[in-house]
Amino acid sequence: MKRKYLATPYIIWVIGFTLLPLITIGVSAFTGDDGAFTWDGVLAIAEPINRQALLFSLAIAFGCTMICILLAYPAALFLKSFRFKRKGFTIFLLVLPMWMNFILRILAWQMILSKNGILNFILGRFGAAPLAVSNTWISLMIGMVYDFLPYMILPIFNAISDIDEDLIEAARDLGAGSGAVFCKVIFPLSVPGMLSGIVMVFVPAMTSFVIADILGGGKLQLIGNIIEQEFMKSMNWHLGAGLSISLMILVLIGLAFTMRGDMEERGTALW
Amino acid sequence: METNEKDILELRNITKSFDGKKVLDDLSLSIGRNEFITLLGPSGCGKSTTLRIIGGFVRPDAGSVFFEGKDITNLASEKRNVNTVFQKYSLFPHMNVEENIAFGLKLKKKSKAYIQDKIKYALKLVNLEGYEKRNTTALSGGQQQRIAIARAIVNEPEILLLDEPLGALDLKLRHDMQQELIRIKKEVGITFIYVTHDQEEALTMSDKIVVMNKGIIQQMGTSKSIYDEPQNAFVADFIGESNIIGGIMLQDRVVEILGVKIPCVDEGFAEREAVDVVIRPEDLEIKPEGEGFFTGQVTSVLFKGAYYEIKVYAEGYEWVSQSVSAPEVGARVGLYVAPDNIQIMHKPKSEDAEMIKE
């Protein structure tokens, strides 16, 4: 038996449960309730309310990605410089929170940030004025950054850890001080990690609806919320499929720009 | 200890331990200007650590490093006028050949024209003209090593440190690169400190060899003196294959080996001192049975290209001889050695004796 035939069950699975569903959603997006071809589904993205949600999602996802980079980069750098006995421990610390149900964790943030919540209670103790962030884009942003930060730290940390110590010595040998070592060696070599972090943060941030549901108080509409409502509340499947396809295409275009390398490192980035 | 005018670098009483394991033990060493000096020894002997201390990557626990008479023990490596060629080349993977070579010069804020000139010169020096825009990861091991040399040389260091630079190359390429390095050394005329565990490489290239073991310098000298007059059994065994046998010095110029009195040229040993006797295989001559000092049986004959390697079992010891003619296996032969080809050494004091027992 040839070795490549071992992949047969997988190929069948991919066709049956990845390719065909995508074709289905594509077909659904380009047909109406009567089954005839129409552009209405995919063009619905241009309607004011959808467009607004899309732009808001873009802005939030962009902001969230930037904040994640700014917070994660120093964290990854510092984690590396402490040289814990083993890399595993660092990753362990970052992955562990994911084992608490994520909706519950977001709900916990709601409790922390709400008007009578824990944060304001603590602020009150110090005599500071309470913050009114609950149900605003700020609390939404905090929730998103919270949820996605580990996905930014891990690949950057991995990229920095993988830099051969010899390269840093070589740079110092050639006259580079700490600053130059960072700018000319460490940072450029960590860019691939950062790119995969961007992908891992931007896509989910762009398309999530649960976090906005909980921390936006139902007032903040991301494109994900709109799609979810089309399916689960309005039962407008063709429209929902159309919006999904538009979103998917947008995300794919974005991805094509961010990353040209292979994705194989991503799978192992978490461990 | 006085610093010699001629010396460019001096290590004084360097001690270094890792995890409680002593790697260098009170090591002192002077290196002359424009010398090609090789630190030679088995892995773990401390040669690389010595180099890393000179490069500034490792701080010694005790002792000092002097560069042109100035103490640089605590000077950061980027501030030393010393450059290193690393074993694994360590070229920056995100830069092309040109950017790699320009790295140090850009940091020194040299002019564009100067940098371009230097790149051209360096690439010519290492025989890789026209490779400026190549991607470093696409180069062969030998080419990468040449770039690594070019990258170090352009900074005009006073000393070039080479940490087993040819270790990853195959035999043929290695021999070519040895010749290249000797040529480059001649052209740039700076001090080379070279680390290797390959005795042949050391003998071919160096002006001076420092044989190290267990963090201690075993012997220092020219290739010839190290090969011809090893000072102890460790050096003798490490530098080339040898017959090393225990003997007793009966008087000046007479040594007893395996019960046979043999004339030699060594003097000044204590009477009846136990010594190690070294006879190089090429000095052990095969004679017809009955001639020579020992008689034995040929156990194997191997054709080695330029010569035969002959093993002879005599007096309970397996002797190795090299000869251009081969006796038959099983033949009985005599073994002879000329007096001036016998090297007598004091027994080593440390546990190094363990090393030669295989």
Place this chain on the structure above:
Amino acid sequence: MVRLKNAFMKCYLALILLFLYAPIFVLVVLSFNDSRSRVTWGGFTLRWYGELFSNRQILEALRTTLLLGLGSAAAATVIGTLGAVGIQAMRRRGYQIVMSLTNIPILNADIVTGIALMLWFVRLMPLGFGSVLAAHITFNIPYVILSVMPKLKSLNLSIYEAARDLGAGSVYAFFHIVLPQIGSGILAGFFMALTMSMDDFVITYFTKGAGVNTLSTMIYGEIRKGIKPEMYALSTLLFAVIFVILLVFNALSGRGKNTDDVIERSR
């Protein structure tokens, strides 16, 4: 100066960890709170841990979640490992096509994957446990493949050939020679799949249909009504179990590795 820098780095990391662990701390505290309200502290109690085991709904959701997690991870591990071994033997073209397909569920937004599967499933079968299981297997397989593939790539093929040369059949050689070498990748893939499955909400939400609930979808359904305190207790328990497992796993897998690095560098 160096100490100041160290102190700064430690403070920064402590703040990041505080940020990551704050909600977990809140949830753990709530599981011991003797009050149905989530804003007031009513004293310490273990009541919810007791009541948890008589709450049929929660236990049912836990059963579904675990069944789904273990089942989909196991299926994905088998299909994915065989797939990875097969894909690696493919020619360049086929390899690239299959690997691009493999990346789709990972790169695609969960919501799109969920909806695509839902639209497809409603044509095939009634939505229920089966459809969710199929969905979970689908998004789990890529993680297994991506964990196993690097191990396969670094695997020295000549040892497989050596085994064949010494008379081992291909099946024997696979189980005795290849499998032990890629075992850590397979294990990592399995745990990753398990994690992803148990943490998933979006895809489950779209593919589950009525009547099936995992812990995630159950919690989501209760957001408006208020979460039952038993749920905090269960989550805390699950978290504690995982914490201990990972801690033991970490301690075991890393024993004796600490000093290698230092020695390597000193040479």
